[in-house]
Amino acid sequence: MIVDIKYGKDEIQKTEIPDKNLIGIFYPKDVTCGSPDEVINESIDNPIGYDSLDEFLNGGEDIVFIVNDGTRPTPTAKVLDALSKRMDLRKARYIIATGNHRDMTPEEYDFVFGKHYDELKDRIICHNAKESECVYLGNSKNGTPMEINRVAVDSDRLVIITSVEPHYFAGYTGGRKSFLPGVASFRTIEANHRLAMRPEAQALALDGNPVHEDMMDALEQVKGKKIFSIQIVMDRHQSIYKCASGDLNGAFKTAVGWAEEVFCVPIPEKADMVISVAPYPMDVDLYQSQKALDNGKWALKEGGKIVMVSKCREGIGHETFLQQLSSSKDPKIVLENLNKEYKLGYHKAAKMAEIATWADIWAVTGLDKKLMSDANMTPFDTVDDAVKEALKENKDAKIIILMDGSVTIPMVN
Template sequence: MQVPIRYGKDDVLNINFDEKNLLGIFNPNKVEKFDEAELIKKAMRNPINQKTFDEFISGDEEIVIIVNDGTRPTPTSKILKEIYPKIRDKKKTFIIANGCHRDPTEDEYEMIFSKEIWAEVKAKGEAHSHDSKNDEMVYLGESSNKTQMYLNKIVANAKKVIPIGSVEPHYFAGYTGGRKAFLPGVAKYETIEQNHKLALSHDAQALRLEGNPVHEDMVDAMKVLTHIDVFAIMTVLDSDHNIYYVNSGDLNDTFYDCIEKAEEVFCVKIPQKADIVISVAPYPMEVDLYQAQKALDNGKLALAQGGVLIMVAKCRTGIGPKPFFNLMASADTPQKVLEKIQEEFHLGYHKAGKMAEIGLWAQTWAVSDLSDDEMRAVHLKPYHDLQKALDDALGEKGKDAKIVILPFGSMTVPKI
């Protein structure tokens, strides 16, 4: 049988193998389609534990709108299409919640805002790209876990803030969305580092919120926002990146309200674990190795002990933030990576830790645009031909090896 695999935004890689080997191709679940504009309008009219959007934006106070960067599939432009006419003439600042990521490219700005709205926002000078290391920060307090909450001055000094986010499974925070707009979104580098060190816990995993130290620390840290009036807009996307659900209102209430809808889309049931898993980081989540790693972490949930996990990720801009790469490149085995993390932690090491843990019990291979040396440095067996990688895996695991394919591996959480 032949199966097409998307590679980056526009390319397709076709693979051929015996149908008897296929355990299944598991996409996010098919769900009902809705009129997206109507979903958004309805959510604005019926907020959860908050005044209506029109009431929220009334008055002359400046409004700060937090939007996700270009590595997230959040349908920001669709939300803005509906609400921008209402805030066009308001005093406002859009802040890009980069966390510790790089600034968006011009193409990414147009993807985030839409070409038309971005042209207007850019001309007015109403957008700021958050820089966790160099922007002026304000200390607002600390969480029970002693994470010191330094937020970008633009947000910390605001009276009205509108975070626009999307909720889907996240490999160590449980789920994206909600509180992540502030931490890590617009937080200081050291604040993010303190929170993300908790990702080394085995309880920091996809779908888990209760007992997840990363999530619980973020939620607890939100108590420093009591002086800010927050109107959150949260979305859940389907596998076609269409809006499946939207709500608005209180930051935490909107987040938790989206969880059930996100599980309807992204949690898939598989009959058993496979010998070979092909997990794809879809556009735009294949932007770099740092982001694409999520496909590995979800893919491992479908993989049998000693199996081969093949990550397919274009990594069109390269490695991404370097600390995790430098750490992995400095150790010749996954075990030594974990030992180094125990000695000293820096932001990015959580990513290295999650990758190294898989290497203790399975083989990790990759098909990407990265160089062979770059892939080997992070303990990935390098390929540039997916068919060759699959043939080699079948040769190693045997003619009866079972294969699972996750075309949206970054967002699909397999469950037995």
């Protein structure tokens, strides 16, 4: 069977896999989507926990929106289209929830704000974790110092536009994640992400997940603030499936249920080889593409091979995590080194090194091959080359392909 695998924004890699070896090609589940405008409008008009958006906005003197950056597929522009019929968008300010990501490119600003960008660009603030003024809200129960962008903390009306899908250590994206780490200080993000080293910090896990607990603790510090959220669940084609609006936690809980419908995918058995694709725009760099590895591991047999497919358009992402991955050829020693101290990015290295203790990590990327080899990943020019090598070693190897590995959670029936 010839399989077309997306690579980068527009490229395709053709891969031949014998039918007897292929367990299956898996995507997030197909669901029925209605008109995007109707889904969003109906949600905003029937908010959870509020009588109406008008009632929420009434009396607001300092309205602040928190929106996702351009590395997320959130259809913010569509939501702004709907909101523009209900309010004057220029009466608000807009913070880009970059977390510790870089500022957005011009193309990404156009993607996030759409036709509203020219009108709103003087109202937009791009959060900078190291430079933006943040307010200390106390320590979380896990000991994380909670420092949040002053613009968000001082607002009297906060509107959060985000999307919800599984996240490899926060359980799920969306909701509370826009606040912390979205507009948190570097010190806060680093302390929060250190908790990702704990085994309780996994995809789908909320109860007992210390990373999630930090996010909820931060919201508790501003529980008197009026917050209206618009949380979208996308399907595998990046179409809008569902939208939950209103109270942040109520909308988040509703959206999590819908996200499970889409992204938790049954598989018949684990495979000897898992090809996990980080599709555009999740292929921005190695740091972000790691999510495809972490999700793919749930479909892999011990001793198997996992192939991350990602162009890594902008390179590594964080040098610190790559340096740690390259600190030893023995992934167990890498893990020992990581446990001695923590810097932001080490959690990514820990998640990758943990996989490398029980499986082989292969990679098809646009990165330097020696760099990848030094980081305990075997580089290949194409997916087809990797498949041929795997079948040379084991002609009966069973193969699974996750076409959207960054958000697909495979679950054995």
